[in-house]
Every structure is written in structure tokens, then in C-alpha cells.
Amino acid sequence: MIKLIDANNFSKDFEKQGIQLFTLKNKNGIVSQITNYGGRVVNLFVPDKNGVFEDVVLGYDSAKDYLEKPDHFFGAIIGRYGNRIANGKFGIDNNEFLLEKNEEENQLHGGEKGFHAVVWQAKQISESVLELTHFSKHLDQGFPGNLEVKVEYTLTDENELQIKYFAVSDAKTVINLTNHSYFNLSGNFNKSIENHLFQIKADYYLPVNDKMVPVGILENVANSPFDFRKLKTLKQALNKQHKQIDLGSGFDHNFVLDDVNTGFVAKVIDENSGRSLEVFTTEPGIQFYSGNHLNNLEGKNDVLYQKRAAFCLETQHFPNSPNQTNFPSTLLLSGEKYFSRTIYKFSVYK
Structure with missing residues (x-):
């Protein structure tokens, strides 16, 4: 049953900016509500094999909750740099930039006041399209360059949540934008996602150190829990x-995608509900996070989110790339146009 959140729950001022809630729909009845606070996907209602619509993403019921409750980046746009930058620093042209650290010695997901924690300017283009823009000043969270960013959410009639990212800077900088939605395809957030079937088209993943930062090598997934080249349950893995599983109490690793020319990079199936999710992207990597640190968080409709209540598949460049010359570059030149696209496509598995 589709029970939308009252837009008044998100009518709130934050740092002299107005938080709002927007509703997107497609012709097939799929509905998503998105707030301009952090550009967050608050809910997403998709049908199961019996045509029953249920919400499949974690989140909170109000702007107040997002501002005051523990922030696990639920549904947010992440930037300027998704994932971790080791020791909170990097260099460009022999100039060192010191970043705001928000995870011990690292910067995680753009810093404490990254794109997840700001109010975006919003314009609803149509019933199915929302445009968000943000201006990030030079040295915002430590990053160089004045950066203009636009993110476009589209709920297509092919049952896709399509996310397009655009950016331009007036100075050399690094950028790595992504979305941090947490999915549970069962539509029941009391259920673990351990019985979901996962496929990730990757022959290699990036091993991490005890700070969850890649050590700089590519490890073959063969004969390891990281081999998701064929569908298998999370429990099996x-x-x-x-x-590596012990380090993060589960998966919190970046996978090196085989071939993004076709776009298709991952698939998840919940056999009980019949819901299927396919992921398409232009990015070279995808961070698979298995909900390791969810612990008694009171989410929407007073449901307590527990460990393994949801998973994330965050399409992105590799973590700590600015400090790893052998990783694909995340450097954005002055005046250069940044573009990235990711699609989360829903269907019924038979």
C-alpha cells in the first residue's frame, strides 16, 4: 500500500534555506518522494509479483528526523567525494589540500557538511523529473575550486530511477558523486537482506586496511566471498x-566493474516478493555495503533498522583515488564538464 509522507513533515528552514519534499510518479504507479535536504530519496514504492506496492528504501519520516537522528547518509547525494580519502588530504600540482576529517583520520563522503548535509535548490520539471542544483564554494570541506553541481532525478516509464550528475569547476579539483540509498527489496524493513540474491559483474575488488581504505591493489574475486559474478545469496557469501569480511563486519568494499560500456553492472533479486533490481552506470566501480552498522535505528513508521536491514550499491570512482596514481583519475580540470549517470531499474523476477 502506498502511504506517502505529508509534505508538511519536510517544511522546515535550515541554515536560512527551505527544506521541501517532492513527489515523482511514472505511468506504472511507481512513486518516489525526494527531499532537497541532501537530495535524499526518502521512499520508493515499487510492485511485487502480485502487484503490491511497497517502499524499498530506508529513511526517516521528517526533515527534523534527518537533522537530529543518526545520519547513515540514507538516500543522499554524496559529494564532493564519495567514499574515503585517506588522512584527509591529497595533492594537485604540488599543492596539498587538507580536508575536513569526519571519520577518525579520514574524510568520508565529502565531510561533515558534504552534499548530504546541505539544502539544494530544487525545481520540479515534470511529474517524473526533479532537478537539484548546489554551489560549493572554493575550499568547501577543503576541496579546491568553486563547483557548480546539478543532479537530475527521473522516474522513467521503464520503472527506472535514473540519476544524472553534472558539474563544472573554476579550478582543478577532484570529484566523485554518488547516491547512498539503502535498499530492501522485500518491502519489509524488519527482514534481513541476507536471503537476497546478488550479482556484481566484477573480476576484481579493492582490499582495504583496518581504516577501510583501499590498500592500492586489485584482488581477484575467484574462490573468495567477493565472487558475485553469478547470483548467490548474501548469506552464502x-x-x-x-x-576482509572481518574488517568491516561484512561487505564495505569497492568492486572493479568489468565493462561499463554495456552499462549493466549489478543485479539483486528477492525471490519471495519477486522484486528485482538492476544497476546500470557509467562509473568504473561500485561500493557494495551490506548494512553492517545499522543498529536499532528508528526509521520510517517507527520501524527499528537492524544490522543487514538493507544494502547499498553506490556507483562511483574508487575510494582514495586522489592518493592512488594507479586508480582511475577523479581529477576535474577547470572548465571541464563532469557527467555521470546511474540507473536503478526495477522489475518482477519470474
Whole structure:
């Protein structure tokens, strides 16, 4: 049953900016509500094999909750740099830039006041399209360059949530934008996602150190829990002993995508509900996070989110790329146009 959140729950001023809630719909009845606070996907109602619509993303019921409750980046646009930058610093042309650190010695997801924690300017283009824009000043969270960013959410009639990212800077900088939605295809957030089937088209993943930062090498997934080249349940993967799994109490790793020319990079299926999610992207990597640190968080409709209540598939360039010359570059030149596209496509598995 589709029970939308009252837009008044998101009518709130924050740092002299007005927070709002917007509703997108397609012709097939799929509905998503998105707030301009952090550009967050608040809910997303998609049908199961019996045509029953349920919300499949974690989040909160109000702007107040997003501002005051523990922030796990639910549904947010992440920037300027998605994932971790080691020791909160990097260099461009022999100039060192010191970043705001918000995870011990690292910067995570753009810093404490990254794009997830600002109010975006919003314009609803149509019933199915929302445009968000933000101006990030030079040295915002430590990053160089005045950066103009635009993100376009589209709910297509092919049952896709399509996200397009655009940006331009007036100075050399680094950029790595992504979306941090947490999915549970069962539509029941009391259920674990351990029985979901996962496929990730990657022969390699990036091993991490004890700070969850890639050590700089590519590791073959063969004969390891990281081999998702064929569909298997999360439970099957977690049952294999591996020191990398122990580091993060589950998966929190970037996978090196085989071939993004076709766009298709991952698939998840919940057999009970019949819901299927396919991921398409222009990015070279995808961060698979298995909800390791959810712990008694009171979310929408007073549901307590527990460990493994949801998963994230964050399409992106590799973590800590500005400090790893062998990783694909995230450098954006002055005046150069940044573009990235990701599609989350929903269907019924039969």
C-alpha cells in the first residue's frame, strides 16, 4: 500500500534555506518522494509479483528526523567525494589540500557538511523529473575550486530511477558523486537482506586496511566471498571466512566493474516478493555495503533498522583515488564538464 509522507513533515528552514519534499510518479504507479535536504530519496514504492506496492528504501519520516537522528547518509547525494580519502588530504600540482576529517583520520563522503548535509535548490520539471542544483564554494570541506553541481532525478516509464550528475569547476579539483540509498527489496524493513540474491559483474575488488581504505591493489574475486559474478545469496557469501569480511563486519568494499560500456553492472533479486533490481552506470566501480552498522535505528513508521536491514550499491570512482596514481583519475580540470549517470531499474523476477 502506498502511504506517502505529508509534505508538511519536510517544511522546515535550515541554515536560512527551505527544506521541501517532492513527489515523482511514472505511468506504472511507481512513486518516489525526494527531499532537497541532501537530495535524499526518502521512499520508493515499487510492485511485487502480485502487484503490491511497497517502499524499498530506508529513511526517516521528517526533515527534523534527518537533522537530529543518526545520519547513515540514507538516500543522499554524496559529494564532493564519495567514499574515503585517506588522512584527509591529497595533492594537485604540488599543492596539498587538507580536508575536513569526519571519520577518525579520514574524510568520508565529502565531510561533515558534504552534499548530504546541505539544502539544494530544487525545481520540479515534470511529474517524473526533479532537478537539484548546489554551489560549493572554493575550499568547501577543503576541496579546491568553486563547483557548480546539478543532479537530475527521473522516474522513467521503464520503472527506472535514473540519476544524472553534472558539474563544472573554476579550478582543478577532484570529484566523485554518488547516491547512498539503502535498499530492501522485500518491502519489509524488519527482514534481513541476507536471503537476497546478488550479482556484481566484477573480476576484481579493492582490499582495504583496518581504516577501510583501499590498500592500492586489485584482488581477484575467484574462490573468495567477493565472487558475485553469478547470483548467490548474501548469506552464502558471509558464511565464508575471510579477513576482509572481518574488517568491516561484512561487505564495505569497492568492486572493479568489468565493462561499463554495456552499462549493466549489478543485479539483486528477492525471490519471495519477486522484486528485482538492476544497476546500470557509467562509473568504473561500485561500493557494495551490506548494512553492517545499522543498529536499532528508528526509521520510517517507527520501524527499528537492524544490522543487514538493507544494502547499498553506490556507483562511483574508487575510494582514495586522489592518493592512488594507479586508480582511475577523479581529477576535474577547470572548465571541464563532469557527467555521470546511474540507473536503478526495477522489475518482477519470474
